[in-house]
Amino acid sequence: MTRTLEKDQLEMRQVYADTVRKLAAADPNVIALEADLSSAMSTGKLKVELPGQYVNVGIMEANMMGVAAGLSVLGRKPFIHSFGQFVTRRAFDQVFVSLGYAQLSAVIVGSDAGVSAEHNGGTHMTFEDVALMREVPNASVYEASDAIQFGWLLENAYKKGGLHYIRTIRKNATQLYDENTTFEKAPILREGSDITICATGIMVAESLKAAEILKASGISAEVIDMFSIKPLDGETLRQSAQKTGRVITAENHNVNGGLGSAVAEFLGENCPVTLYRIGVREQFGQVGLMPYLQEFYGLTAENIAAQAEKMI
Numbered sequence: 001m002t003r004t005l006e007k008d009q010l011e012m013r014q015v016y017a018d019t020v021r022k023l024a025a026a027d028p029n030v031i032a033l034e035a036d037l038s039s040a041m042s043t044g045k046l047k048v049e050l051p052g053q054y055v056n057v058g059i060m061e062a063n064m065m066g067v068a069a070g071l072s073v074l075g076r077k078p079f080i081h082s083f084g085q086f087v088t089r090r091a092f093d094q095v096f097v098s099l100g101y102a103q104l105s106a107v108i109v110g111s112d113a114g115v116s117a118e119h120n121g122g123t124h125m126t127f128e129d130v131a132l133m134r135e136v137p138n139a140s141v142y143e144a145s146d147a148i149q150f151g152w153l154l155e156n157a158y159k160k161g162g163l164h165y166i167r168t169i170r171k172n173a174t175q176l177y178d179e180n181t182t183f184e185k186a187p188i189l190r191e192g193s194d195i196t197i198c199a200t201g202i203m204v205a206e207s208l209k210a211a212e213i214l215k216a217s218g219i220s221a222e223v224i225d226m227f228s229i230k231p232l233d234g235e236t237l238r239q240s241a242q243k244t245g246r247v248i249t250a251e252n253h254n255v256n257g258g259l260g261s262a263v264a265e266f267l268g269e270n271c272p273v274t275l276y277r278i279g280v281r282e283q284f285g286q287v288g289l290m291p292y293l294q295e296f297y298g299l300t301a302e303n304i305a306a307q308a309e310k311m312i
Contacts, residue, residue, distance in 0.1 A: 010147050010172045010173060010175060011042075011147075011170065011171050011172055011173075012111070012144065012147060012150050012168045012169055012170055012171065012172075012173055013040070013041045013042045013111065013170040013171070014042050015147045015150045015151050015154075016041055016042070016043070016081065016109060016111075016150070016154065016168070017041065017042040017043045017045070017046070018151075019150075019151050019154045019155060020032050020043065020046065020079050020154070021045070021046055021049065021050070023077075023079075023154075023155070023158055024046065024050050024053045025049075025050065027077065028052075028053065029075060029076045029077045030053060030076075030077045030079065030158070031053050031054070031055060031071050031076050031077065031078050031079070032046050032050075032053060032054045032055070032078075032079050032081070033055050033056075033057060033064050033067060033068055033078055033079065033080045033081070034054075034055070034056045034057070034081055034082070035056070035057055035058065035059055035060060035061050035064050035081075035082045035086065036056060036058055036059045037081065037082055037083065037111075038056060040083075040111070040112075040170065041081050041111060041170065043081065055067065061082050061086040061087060061090050061091040062090065062091040062093070062094045063094075064080060064082070064087075064091070065080070065087075065091050065094035065095050065098050065099060066094055066098050068080050068098075068099065068104075068106045069094075069098040069099050069102060069104050069106075072099070072104035072105050072106055073102075073104065077105065077106075077107075077158060077161075078105075078106045078107070079106075079107045079109065079154075079158075080106055080107065080108045080109065081108075081109045081110075081111065082110070082111075083110065083111055083112045083117070083120075083124055083126070084110030084111060084112060084113050084126035084129040084167060085110075085123070085124055085125075085126040085129065086110075087108050087109075087110045087129075087165075088110060088126065088128070088129040088132045088133055088165070089126065089128060089129065089132065092132055095108070095133075095136065096135075096136055099163050100136040100137060100138070100139055100163055103138070104163065105161045105162055105163065106163055106164070107154065107157045107158060107164045107166065108133075108163070108164065108165045108166070109154075109165075109166050109168065110126065110129050110165065110166070110167050110168070111168055111169070111170045112124060112126070112169065112170055113126065113129070113143065113167045113168060113169055113201060113202075113252055113253075114126065114127055114201075114202075114252035114253055114280075114285075115202075115252055115285070115288075115290055115293035115294055115297065115299065116169035116170065116171070116202065116252070116290060117285065118287075118288065118289055118290060118293070119287055119288075119289075120287075121285060121286060121287040122284045122285035122286050122287070123285075124285070125284070125285020125286070126285075127253050127254040127279075127280045127283075127284075127285065128253075128254055128257065129165075129167060129253075130143070130167060130229055130251075130253050130257065130258040130259070131253075131254065131256065131257020131258055131261070132257075133165040133230075134229065134230050134257060134258075134261075134262065136163065136165075138162065138163065139162075139163040139164070139165060139230070140157070140162065140163070140164045140165070140228070140230060140231065141164075141165045141167075141228075141229045141230040142164070142165070142166045142167065142227055142228050142229065143166075143167040143168070143200040143201040143227055143229060143251075143259075144166060144167070144168045144173075144201065144227065145173065145176055145199075145200065145201055145202070145204040145205070145225050145227055146173045146174060146175050146176040146177055146204075147173055147175065148175070148176070148177040148178070148179055148181055149176070149177055149181070149183060149225075149227060150166070150168055150173075152181070152182065152183055153166050153183070153227070154166065156183075167201065168201075169201070169202060173202070173205075174202075174205040176189065176204060176205065176208075176225070183227060183228075185233055185235075185236055186224050186225060186226045186227065186228065186233035186236045186237070187224070187225045187227075188222060188223070188224055188236065188240070189204070189208060189223045189224070189225055190208060190211050190221065190222060190223040191222055192211065192220040192221040192222035192223070192244065193220045193222070193243060193244060194214075194219050194220045194221065194244055194246070194312060195214075195219065195220075195221050195222070195244050195246040195247070195248065195308050195311060195312065196221075196222045196224065196237075196240040196241055196243075196244045196246065196247045196248070197210060197211065197221050197222065197223045197224070197247075197248050197249075197250060197304060197308070198224045198226045198237065198240075198247060198248070198249050198250070198259070198263055199223065199224070199225065199226065199249070199250040199251065199259075200225070200226055200227060200229065200250075200251050200252075200253075200259050201251065201252050202252050202294075202299075203250035203251055203252055203278075203299060203304075204223070204225045206250065206294075206299065206300060206301045206304060207221075207223045207250050207301070207304055208223055209301035210301040210302070210304035210305040210308065211223050212301075213301060213302065213305040214305050214308055214309070217305075217309060219308060219309065219312055221308060222240050222243070222244060224236060224237065224240060226249075226259060226263070229258065229259050229262050230262065232262050232263070232266055234266050234270065237263065237266060237267070237271075238266075238270055238271045241267060241271045241273045242271055242273075244273075245273050245274065246273060246274045246275075246308075246311045246312070247263065247267065247273055247274070247275045247276075248275075248276050248277075248278060248304060248307055248308055248311070249263045249264075249275070249276075249277045249278060249279070250278040250279070250299070250304055251277075251278070251279045252279070252299055253279055253280065254279060254280045254281070255277040255278070255279035255280065255281055258279060259279075260277030260278075260279055261277075263275070263277075264277065274311055276307050276311060278298060278299070278303060278304055278307060279297075279299070280297050280299075283297065
């Protein structure tokens with residue numbers, strides 16, 4: 001049965017706040033860290049409900065990573081949130097050394113991914129966070145495509161320990177999964193035989209729309225939600241690529257260093273096939289609403305479908 005959610009419950013920020021609140025209520029070692037963005041991520045209530053497990057460090061993201069490292073050394077389980085560019089680009093050295101090199105555990109959530117930053121503009125529009133976090137040895141890197149998956153990723157990262165980066169938008173996401181779905185493997189949301197579309201985040205829903213457009217042209221597209229960019233589900237990707245012989249990647253991120261690079265690296269070493277990467281190419285962000293930005297950067301179902309038709 002598909003989970004019925006109210007509009008505000010579909011917002012990813014509410015999923016984050018609710019999940020961390022639930023984990024913190026059950027485990028006193030869970031600590032939520034914010035850098036003056038509690039209202040943006042709906043975590044303000046945690047300060048009232050669990051004051052001993054909530055720390056707002058102010059606009060000091062690099063310091064927040066050091067605080068998280070100290071908490072982890074003491075056996076605490078930090079959840080770190082800020083906009084994606086602040087927890088990666090701005091604080092990368094502290095993430096790499098204080099958490100990664102020190103082999104400590106933390107769940108880092110980067111919100112306002114890519115074009116979802118909208119009116120915050122180019123300085124806040126992170127197209128490079130996945131590339132940065134993929135370079136941290138032994139860190140896991142994910143992008144959530146809907147509210148159900150986001151909640152699962154948060155709980156799974158908490159259970160596994162280690163260093164995790166979860167990329168997400170803050171607001172509403174198209175619901176793709178039933179509430180009891182688990183994500184041990186990359187889900188194949190639509191089976192096909194002519195081309196594989198491998199996507200993450202907001203581009204998963206766009207890829208499903210593209211598959212419908214292609215169907216009208218007699219092209220059968222397989223759609224994979226490659227939510228785990230590191231580690232990559234190579235077996236699912238290999239089987240699909242061997243079947244279709246053609247792969248498109250689609251991501252709300254730079255094509256260099258993100259999903260497109262991860263897929264290209266795997267296929268180049270294991271299953272060479274024709275590949276095209278859809279994403280941002282040598283561009284910075286800008287101010288605008290998501291529909292305009294997706295059109296500007298080519299992050300639409302129509303663009304995916306047009307590229308697929310060229311490859312058939």
